Amino acid sequence: MNAAPEAQPAADPSALAQAPIDAPKLAVDDDGWQDTRPAPWRRYFARVFDTLLFAWTLSFVLSTLLAATAPTAFEVFYGDDGLLGIPAIDMVLTVLMPVPFLALLLGLTGTTPGKWLMGVRVTRRDGSAIGIENALQRELNVYLAGMGLGIPFISLVTLIKSHNRLTTDRVTSWDRGNDWVVTHRPMGPAQVLLGTLGVLAVIAARIILQVLAA
Amino acid sequence: MIYLRADGRTVGPFDEAELRGRVAAGELPLATMSWCEGEDTWVTLARRWRVPENRAAPLAAIAGIAGTATAFFWLEPWMYAAPLPLQRAGVSAAACAALVLPAIACSVGYWRHTARRGKPTFLAVASTIAALLLGLGAAGQALILGTILENRRATENGSIWYEPSLDALVIDGGLGVSLIPDLERELARLPDLGLVLIDSGGGLLDDAITAGRLLAERNLTVRVDGECASACVALWSAVPDREMTEDSWLGLHRTSSEGNLPASWLRAWTAEGDAQQAALLRAAGFSARLLAAQRETPPEEMHWISAREAADEGVRFRLVAVEEDDDGPAEAAIDR
Numbered sequence: 156m157n158a159a160p161e162a163q164p165a166a167d168p169s170a171l172a173q174a175p176i177d178a179p180k181l182a183v184d185d186d187g188w189q190d191t192r193p194a195p196w197r198r199y200f201a202r203v204f205d206t207l208l209f210a211w212t213l214s215f216v217l218s219t220l221l222a223a224t225a226p227t228a229f230e231v232f233y234g235d236d237g238l239l240g241i242p243a244i245d246m247v248l249t250v251l252m253p254v255p256f257l258a259l260l261l262g263l264t265g266t267t268p269g270k271w272l273m274g275v276r277v278t279r280r281d282g283s284a285i286g287i288e289n290a291l292q293r294e295l296n297v298y299l300a301g302m303g304l305g306i307p308f309i310s311l312v313t314l315i316k317s318h319n320r321l322t323t324d325r326v327t328s329w330d331r332g333n334d335w336v337v338t339h340r341p342m343g344p345a346q347v348l349l350g351t352l353g354v355l356a357v358i359a360a361r362i363i364l365q366v367l368a369a
Numbered sequence: 370m371i372y373l374r375a376d377g378r379t380v381g382p383f384d385e386a387e388l389r390g391r392v393a394a395g396e397l398p399l400a401t402m403s404w405c406e407g408e409d410t411w412v413t414l415a416r417r418w419r420v421p422e423n424r425a426a427p428l429a430a431i432a433g434i435a436g437t438a439t440a441f442f443w444l445e446p447w448m449y450a451a452p453l454p455l456q457r458a459g460v461s462a463a464a465c466a467a468l469v470l471p472a473i474a475c476s477v478g479y480w481r482h483t484a485r486r487g488k489p490t491f492l493a494v495a496s497t498i499a500a501l502l503l504g505l506g507a508a509g510q511a512l513i514l515g516t517i518l519e520n521r522r523a524t525e526n527g528s529i530w531y532e533p534s535l536d537a538l539v540i541d542g543g544l545g546v547s548l549i550p551d552l553e554r555e556l557a558r559l560p561d562l563g564l565v566l567i568d569s570g571g572g573l574l575d576d577a578i579t580a581g582r583l584l585a586e587r588n589l590t591v592r593v594d595g596e597c598a599s600a601c602v603a604l605w606s607a608v609p610d611r612e613m614t615e616d617s618w619l620g621l622h623r624t625s626s627e628g629n630l631p632a633s634w635l636r637a638w639t640a641e642g643d644a645q646q647a648a649l650l651r652a653a654g655f656s657a658r659l660l661a662a663q664r665e666t667p668p669e670e671m672h673w674i675s676a677r678e679a680a681d682e683g684v685r686f687r688l689v690a691v692e693e694d695d696d697g698p699a700e701a702a703i704d705r
Contacts (some may be wrong), residue, residue: 218507
């Protein structure tokens, strides 16, 4: 936060910096979203939503640009026998490609489309965004320790480990020791509606993927 | 009296009037957290005082994204529907840029306008990224479309004219991009037309099939008078009422797709074209042997069959003998 210190109290200066005894706790200096209890499933669905959204969009944009400007390179990745036809490579790239864009959003605004839907925010305690560099570092750590590089089976193990750690220690390995805090939108009708939409979108995307694969 | 948060500490209490004055003077941001005794939660001064938000900026950003999305999804159909001289790569790219750049400008303007606590809002950054990605996608699509259109334009365009002495519309030469507009124009001009004569080495398959369907809708007879090869055979086969003069020939071979585009796309398009053509030929009575000949003859070669041979192979059409005499052409039809 940039401000307030210049404002002087109207009463006795000794009252300065003395929080009234019944002042509510403030996890982050920002409106709403003060719930700091672990919410692993909200975070999981936020991550999956973001990954699918950006991976699909980026894949479409990149494949279009490659097809238009470098057909041979297009064939290497997207052709009939292209690298992305190999499931393991496809999954690794699917999880990796969104990282810079998620870092940009998270680093500048504290949230991402999936996180916004699921009511998750990552900011410093003064409410400011954590910055692109920190966000990129965090996203890479999530990619490594949380998503297991997107490698099938390894990813499942790292997800379970991260879930257990979050519910037990109340903090993930990629957030521990850093100067930011993960807060959540209070659970109310709006959050239930948005969360349901997010989960349904993820399920629909999974079904579409299955149909396309078949 | 109001308490504020500053540097992670609670300070105050302050008099509300004084705080309003400091906010008005620009000394205190509206994003400062505030709390009064008895309240359940902290809120920003903006929310406490219900300072109205500027609605124009988000609307502009949303309009920008919507514009980009519209450009993205309608570029291809728009370019195909555009007049022929406009169907060029440069025009499609310019149309794309004309729609995408304002969208990005809207988003960036919104970003700068709504920066809060020195940081842009989520919607501003998300809209900028969305506009950028959609813009890049649209640009790529425009380039691909341009390549396809340039290839289409490279196909030779034949001539279409009405021949009064034969009371027939004549299609002579390549079946290029001008085939459909020329044909539509002539058909609209000739409501009583009954016969179409065709002599063509082929051209664009999709356009040939569309032309065939246009002629079929008018219940016209299409007669091969000379040679009809490649896509021309698809056109002829798409019309139920077919004729060939005795000295005419049909040319069959595999379809082909060309251009500086991914090989897997060209293969898929070729396979699709072959399947379309085979379905039309099968429906017109072409035998399995002729279908195999069409399938096995490479695009750079041609498998020619005479009118007699075609009739013997089961192709359904009327064989027409044309003899010139003093009164003009006389016709003798043999029904098959």
